Amino acid sequence: MTVPILPLPDVAPSVPDAGLGALATERGNLPLDSVDIRADISALVAGVEIAQGFRNPFDVPVEATYIFPLPDRAAVTRMRMEAADRVVEGTLKERAQARADYDAALAAGQRAAIAEEDRPDVFTMRVGNILPGEHVTVRLTLHQPLPYEDDAATFRFPLVVAPRYIPGTPLPDEQAGDGTAADTDLVPDASRISPPVLLPGFPNPVRLSLSAGIDPGGLPLGEIRSSLHVVAQEGGDSGRTAVRLQPGERLDRDFVLRLGYAHAGTTAAALTLSPDGPGEPEGPGTFTLTVLPPAGRAAPRPRDVVLLLDRSGSMGGWSMVAARRAAARIVDTLTDQDRFAVIAFDHTVSTPTALGPGLVRATDRNRFRAVEFLAGLQAHGGTEMLTPLLQATALLNGDDTAGRDRVLVLITDGQVGNEDHILARLDPSLSGLRIHAVGIDQAVNAGFLGRLAMAGRGRLELVESEDRLDEAMEHIHHRIGAPLLTAVSLDWTGLDVDPDSIAPRRLGALFPGVPLTVSGRYHRAFADARATVRAVAADGAPWQQDTTTSVTPSTAATPIWARAHLRDLEDRYAVTGLPDLERRIVETSLRFNVLCRFTAFVAVDSRKVTEGHPTHHVVQPVEQPAGWQLPTAVPMSHPAPPPPGQAPPAAPAAAFGAPPAPGGYAASAESAPAAPPAGAPPAAPFSAPAPAPYGSAPTRGPSMPRGRSLLRRTGRPAGGSPAQDHSATPARPRTHQLLDQELKHLTTTATALSPERWQHLSDLRTRLLGITETARAEGLPAAPLLTLIQTLEITDDPTQQSRLEELWTLTVQTLTTYLGGTPSQSRERRPFWKKHS
Template sequence: MTVRILPLPDTATPPAPDRGIGALTTDRGNLPLDSVGVHASITGLAAGVEVVQGFRNPFDVPLEATYIFPLPDRAAVTALRMEADDRVIEGTLKERGQARQDYDTAIAAGQRAAIAEEDRPDVFTMRVGNILPGERVTVRLTLNQPLPFETDASGSSATFRFPLVVAPRYIPGSPLDDERAGSGVADDTDAVPDASRISPPVLLPGFPNPVRLSITTDIDPAGLPITEVQSALHVVAEEGDGERTTVRLQPGERLDRDFILRLRYAPHESAALSLVPDESGDEGTFTLTVLPSGDARPAPRDVVLILDRSGSMQGWKMVAARRAAARIVDTLRTEDRFAVLSFDTVIERPRDLGPGLADGTDRNRFRAVEHLAALHARGGTEMLAPLDEGCALLADSARDRVLVLITDGQIGNEDQILAHLAPRLNGVRVHTVGIDRAVNAGFLNRLASIGQGRCELVESEDRLDEAMELIHHRIGAPLATNLTLRPDGLDIVPDSVAPSRLGALYPGVPLVIGGRFRGKASGALSVHGTSADGTAWEQHATATTTDDPAAASIWARAHLRDLEDRYTVGGSDDLERRIVDTSLRFGVLCRFTAFVAVDSRVVAEGKAPHRVVQPVETPEGWAAPRVTPAAFSPMFEAAPMGFDGAVQGAPPPAGAVHGAPPPAPAGPAAAMPGPAGAPPPPRAAMPGPVHGSIRPPAQTGYGAAPPAGPGPRARHGRRAQPPTFAQEITEALERLRNVPDDHDQRLQHLLSDVLPTLESLISRMEARKQKTTALTALRDDLRRLHPSSEPARVQELWARSLEVLTNEASGSSRRPFWKRTR
């Protein structure tokens, strides 16, 4: 077999690895993450992937490294392994709270440990603790993922997409007073209570390549007639023996864009039902694939097109988005009605088209295209309001209703948007078009799934024309709607089918359904629906038994994603328990579980390890972060510096609000010794901020307004922040514990310290709409306390105060961030 590898034309040469703006080096490197290796084995239409992350400690104190990184949103993470000092520790999947407790306990005890947590379907956090000075620790993650594929008259194509960087995301909402959920640079808000977990610091522009990246992909067609392999964004080399092909990434590439391979197949029939029994033989996993053919003339449609024009869309993305939107407008007919909404922090419409839906006449379509041509990127990404308005416009249930969102998806409040929209769609089909080289595929796929539509990802202008052909079919009439699944001789486990919403069937878009069955591995399945002309539609498939060890984990990930989306819309303890049980049973990571590996040997004693957050690349095609000259000053200069690299008291950089996006955020991370030739800092000194990463003035995302003034800065340069409610409660608890065991002193302290503290806390927490039940009950009892109260009553309230403040300080009265619903 001969396979042609088609790379893109050569792009600009990456920065020289030896030196760059802001580059400072040590004999042992400068950042904890020194290598990322991806090895994928593609068999047919599924891929098994091993991700290897190498961490090294360049300092003379034990280190805890935190790395916020992406994985494919449909991938099932099934194993973690930590390797250090010739020791191999297999990770265990546990309920998330227990895993975090086990990790923290191990770190406090001086043991090596690693923990992997899911914060979004495609954003994860790895923490590796007690890495000894000069030591290297390797963490391996094992994944299984399906390959999405399309089909047309000339054949089929499958896509292997592996993301390599978490792009900066817009964080709306008001900052929370609670303790931060993570180590990222964005503040947690009421709209994104875990913003600090999805906002890694960003490397300075020109910083030398800090991470060795290797990607190897072995391709086994498994009988499929593969004809071509195309690399979309990277230059690759290939080798093969006629049956299998190996694709390797060229050395020196940076982790700044998705790795994408497209596999082209000759025409073939893929409608099939495969059954994979469990080892026990009592149950198994089924996968039904239906490849539709034909076309249907659409009924009169109402189409709302929503275009993201926020700051992160600047450059080629804005050009591609305008072209995509204009192509969609051009497909409308006179009997269609439509609206075009463009948004950043405000919503704009084409002139003269009015507030409602306009007829799809030539004049109205011209006005819409004219409006699109004048758009440029600016401002923040306030996405909820235009989506809500778009749903409100699509109220006529007698017509085919379609909403199309064109965006890079770089927002943090995904759960808030999905929870708000899900009950409002009411038959509206939602299609998403993601335009970016580091796209937020997790959110766009979730939104399309809830809206029973499709998601199309565009990574370059070269890809746009091909993608628009697919999008044109998707916004047209579906071949069949109201799909249901009917088994024949196959006992399906109730509520196990994934996706739970079968949605509609579109030309060229395969329908892939997974689920669980009981008993004998035999039988058939039929998909029934209603065709575009109102007649019955049916597709039948007879089962064949196969041996696919990845089938169960791929199904479990899809099922868990469905359950998590249900939890987002209306969380319940029963649903949470079901998610945890499913995750643990099938060994697949989810938002309520975590993989943790703990070395039994104690290697570090004494101080807690120094914490470092690994900075990430600026995604290719994004504006480089803007920095002041002070950002490149040696660490120990007299001028005081903050984590943003700016001299204290300097005004915020220009361009923070409109036009180009403001500087990409960065945050607390590792320290650097001075430049080559400069005397090194004292080895006893605790490392400080990273040179080579940047943090802007306090803000909540691209396009957010800078603070009103520079404000005071705390020691080490971090902007001083008011204490959180949890910190205030902890301080009150410490004062309470330090009062001597004396009746008069305890009575005086309850009245003069605890009661006023509670009065202040409760009023501010209620203003933030935070729960204060236990604190309010204690305050009310303390209000009734007086100097003549019996000693027993004082002792009772003293004990009550200790208990309530302890519970509040430990957070036992607040739901963990991963259990919150928006």
């Protein structure tokens, strides 16, 4: 069989020797050496193995951290660590226990790895005690469903975590992760989802390989379209097709394969049963129910439509052009019986003054005014999304909306960090309305936008290029019209279904071209097992369809269901924070061995390979997302909105034009510092601190710059000023950061031999002299540190080592008290993944 493979529109040319990680510098390579992705696609399910290779180019043991994306609907079911002649299978455990096991292994000198989920599509891998010159490979196995809409299935695999806007007030305690953003009250794990970003122009990237074998599974496969350059196609009598990427592709965007399964001829309602084992044909097992929408289009009904358009800096360049076109196309589809409103937002909210407040009739004149307003929008500012969402839902929940379809269309790249906070605040206002999301980006935050669309019983449409917009808008036009079926419910016959297991929990409506897929667990199945789907048609008449039933063993059905069910539970937990939901999430995750926010995979090598914790900790920087670039200037705070008709003001100059620091890290901006004490020399206006030289002192935790890695889209913003999308957040005083690091060193050295500990205190006294000067410059008290320095003078005398424990305890007590804690206070990181933490 021969299947044409076509490029998706707007595919960038392949760049030899370009990619993420392992960049050759004067100080050696970064730890990530290779990323190998192998997918096996069968009909509408993909099994994927991703192998991450880490290499230690230094002469001391290293711990490497890599913040990376995975498909938001994928179920991670296995982790395996390979090093030298050792293969260690990972074990899924409750997250706190997994982290404790990992830390204990490193302290004992054992090699270990841990994989954690921070968002549905953002994960963190840590690999510790990699020996000098050693190569360690960590493999993850996952299963993901392929969305099937409009006669095409989509295999999407994200390759980079894009910078996200982090709102809120910085937290005073220790950072949860090793990223560049400070944790805040609204995003308590911001430091875990903000990897440092590579400056452009570095050659010799990581070796990226990606291949996909495609088995149509009996479905008629038409064309294949790819967002990146695919170089091979192998067809045979089996009907399989194999594709792989050209060498040199960057890890800077989503990889997308669109598979045309035209006219698949699927039954209108099909129920598939997958028993847990071959010897258990009657159950227990997992069911998958697929319902195709009826043919035709629903008659139009009066609608209230609110268009919410993101114009923040991350939407600059082609994204802003595509967003304006998308919104204008939706406005053009409205009729005189519809009402609408248009809201644009960055860190401020604006509406067309010519239309007035509230919903207005979609007359020709009003539609023209709306399109005129949209044409003038430019990208700048931060992404404050909650306020405009609440404003939009308030319009749709007004007293005069009875009998009308209420629709909210959000057009954005979704690059925000406070997803849980937004969903929790928005949830009470979602009853009776639908939210459709249009994700425009080559590295979109699909995890959040999918959660939002599901909560609003709507659809998510991804647009990865401007040229694909026309196709996507045709789909969106059908979605915002009246649904074909509403009030969907299920009745079961001959199948003992666990009602609490059904995912999604909200069945929503059926739209043209979009099947409804429901999965869940059953205890027992009988010969007459079937489901009856009931709904209300667009004309108000009852609609009913009985399913055909088949039994098909599948290793992917249960983990895919488990991931969908866990996502439902996690979204409910984000809204309520109930401890019972936390318990159910952990139990479900461990029972079905599927990773979630409350669990983690940990692999510990039983062999001791070194003495204690690794000397260096390296956070792997990631590629800039395609179409983004570093700004030449960074505003210290959100600028005031410009007057109508004027371009946004230029931001003050910042130190992003300086040569990059060794190691290829992007400079990270701190927010404006507090006013200096009286008599202190004035600080340079908003100078970004340079990262520590690569390969020097540990770059972990508070010692890292805590501002945002600020990026903007490629494209000229209004007035020539940079399109700014992320504002910096205040960091902790440098004194506190340094003392926090010293406390960590004291903790990790507490079990060392007495002579080594004595020497550590002697060296600490010298370092405290420098920290005291930093404290004075920051207007912080220096007396407690000076007293401790004077006490530690005794460490110059080796004959006084009998006082080691006394001095050690005093040092820990003094530094802990200075930082605002107590000597007995645990230095462990807080459980940032819990809502009530």
